[in-house]
Amino acid sequence: MIRLHLADRFDTGAFADLFSPPGEKRAYKLFKRRDQNGLPDPHQKDHELMRRAICDSEIAAYRLLQSHPHLAHHAPQFFGHAPVTDVLDSEGRSIKDDYLLDCCYCMSHIQGRAEKVSGGREKLPHAASLLREFEQVGISYVRDCSAFFLCDPVHICLIDFGIEDRHGQLSEEIAMNGKLSEKQMARWSRPLGDSPRAASG
């Protein structure tokens, strides 16, 4: 049972919030249900399913990495899919409806500052070849990833990659048809399944 506290949120991205409970050197990437810009979203349900598809793609990429230790070394240690039961605000009230509780994974918490790799990859041969190696083993969505220690060929550590560009693929479907296809809806409506490597690992 994983309960997260808003006070332990240390960063936020376009899709997810990052939490690090005290005493744990771990980071939980928990996907948000919606953009927190307060604007109504006519495609809310589709966007929710898209986030689940993105989370699944990221988890699949981390799982794939485990068979390539020399590459896994350049990403946070992966502790598995980590479905969350609740998220509490500073007053102890549940804010779980803001999140897709099944869309969470756990990894080591890297100390430092992450920067987007894109744009820099041509200039840094070691980063370019690392991204190519990720792609070669099936982690084909590296375009949006960030890196800690970007300039250090030995310690460079990538985050935010996936096996596919699910955001691109599903956005295109929504743009073309006004909604997700029945097939994708069926695929992403169910919560992500528990993993044998779930959080305690």
Ligand SMILES: Nc1ncnc2c1ncn2[C@@H]1O[C@H](COP(=O)(O)OP(=O)(O)OP(=O)(O)O)[C@@H](O)[C@H]1O
């Ligand atoms: N394992 C980690 N250790 C430390 N910080 C992390 C870790 N994972 C993510 N972060 C921090 O959280 C930020 C957001 O994470 P991430 O990029 O994975 O989220 P996202 O919602 O996919 O964001 P983006 O808008 O970049 O696509 C990162 O830029 C980084 O600063």
Ligand SMILES: [Mg+2]
């Ligand atoms: Mg991202």
